[in-house]
Amino acid sequence: MNSKMNLLFQKSNMGVGKRKQSIARVFLKPGKGDLIINNIPGEKYLQYNANHIDTIKDPLKKLQLEEQFDMIAIVKGxxxxxxxxxxxxxxxxxxxxxxxxxxxxxxxxxxxxRDARIKERKKYGLRKARKAPQYSKR
Structure with missing residues (x-):
């Protein structure tokens, strides 16, 4: 059993996705459509938000594979x-x-x-990336 788990969590079986500050490592294994995120059931982790759950399962739905794979994701940020x-x-x-x-x-x-939009860095002399201090003429 342990050797099967080691084979599952190898780089060759991993899909990496990034968005803003989030990095997800995803593993698929044959199963019945379960979703596990950071060792927590996916529905509970996503606070039972149907939109988030559907978003994750959309690629499998388009290929009619949603009942054939269990998804295991490790997410940070x-x-x-x-x-x-x-x-x-x-x-x-x-x-x-x-x-x-x-x-x-x-x-x-x-x-x-890949949605490449990320937070813009703060510039010196400004309060945020683009917000300047209030201008006073006198």
Whole structure:
């Protein structure tokens, strides 16, 4: 059993997704459609938010594979929405790694596109990235 778990959590079986500050490492194993995030059931981790759960499962739904794989995700950083989208990207990338023909199905739906928008850095002389101190003429 332990050797099977070691085979599951190898780099070759991993899909990585990023969004804002969130980084998700996703593993798929044959199963009945369970979702586990950071060793917590996915529904509980995502606070029973149906939109987040559907977002994660969308790539599997497009390929009619939602009842064939269990998803295990290890997520760090960011908030729930960023983590959700990071997991979705990781799942889509992993499905393309397993079967290259899946790419042509997932690509038009935008599942393989990395959303590169991140928080802009703070500049010196300003309060935030773009917010300047109040200007006083006199």
């Amino acid at each position: 960011g908030g729930l929405t960023g983590q959700t989208e990071a997991i979705q990207l990781g799942v889509a990338r992993l499905l393309c790694k397993f079967e290259p023909t899946n790419r042509s199905i997932l690509k038009p739906h935008g599942f393989l596109t």
